Amino acid sequence: MNCEFRQARPADMEMIWTIIDYAIRKRKAEGSDQWQDGYPNPQVIENDIMQNAGFVLVQDGSIAAYAAIVKNQEPAYEKIQGKWLTDGDFLVVHRIAVSSEHGGGGIAGKIMGFAEAMALRQGIYSVKADTNYDNAAMLRTFDKRGYKYCGEIQIRGQFRMAFEKELAYIHGS
Template sequence: MTIRYTTSNDLKHIMEIIHYAQRYLASLNIDQWQDGYPNETQILNDINNSESYVLLNSNDDIIATFMFTTSKEPTYNTIEGEWLTDKNTKYGVIHRIAVAETCTNKGIAKYIITHCEQQLQLQNITSMRIDTHQDNLGMQHILKSLGYTYCGIITLTSGALRLAFEKQL
């Protein structure tokens, strides 16, 4: 598998994967991503900021998409709870992981998160933060299996609450 930056030419495939993820979450009665988020504008913004990535299989087909950055996440400034690291610690953030229908439950999200952790370690960044919906038990299971610690609740700009996790690398 190969990870590369997303290009605007990938947008159609990415949106197909995101639309599948939205349907999948809805089928599990999880209201995450049921409000039109993430949309093409958000993905294009990620692309323009060089923070959008795709995962390709051995045939160079796009099988997953995600956003990864080392920029501070504003919604992480306030938490009901406590981060493992202090506010001055540089950290990585992953958002918007979505996997193609044919690749669900095959360890793709773990592969992506582990890859991002390795990229942080190469930059001597010692922390990764990520948040997820309270009903997204699948992602919570993945995070716990990778050694992430539940730190508390953050509030998105939309007002929605998310469970916040951190891992010291």
């Protein structure tokens, strides 16, 4: 299986939105209120792309998933009810969405792995993320990848579970 993780391009927008829209509908069908408030929307994704924060996972030539990855940019994380593992620089992963054709194949875990490698290449030793309490797929992904529950944060009026993985410094990396 050929897999590439790269920055999203404006030309990817239609496929990215198809994936995001599928994820929104899937969360609703599961009875969740996550992503049921008009967020994310096409403008959010376009902004991610324009700020070089949007990334796609391309598998066998087609876009299989989308995520936004930014450095130190999540104001809600400053007001955690709990405690982060680290206080330094971090990458944050948001808006992970997997296409209907690729669900259940460990794609979200691959995205988290790419984010971790990206962090290490930048000399950053922490990756943070959050999710709804009822997002079983992401909770499993965080558990499998060794993320630790750190507390609650509030985004757009909703409490969410916050996780962090402290990355080990590997000499020569």
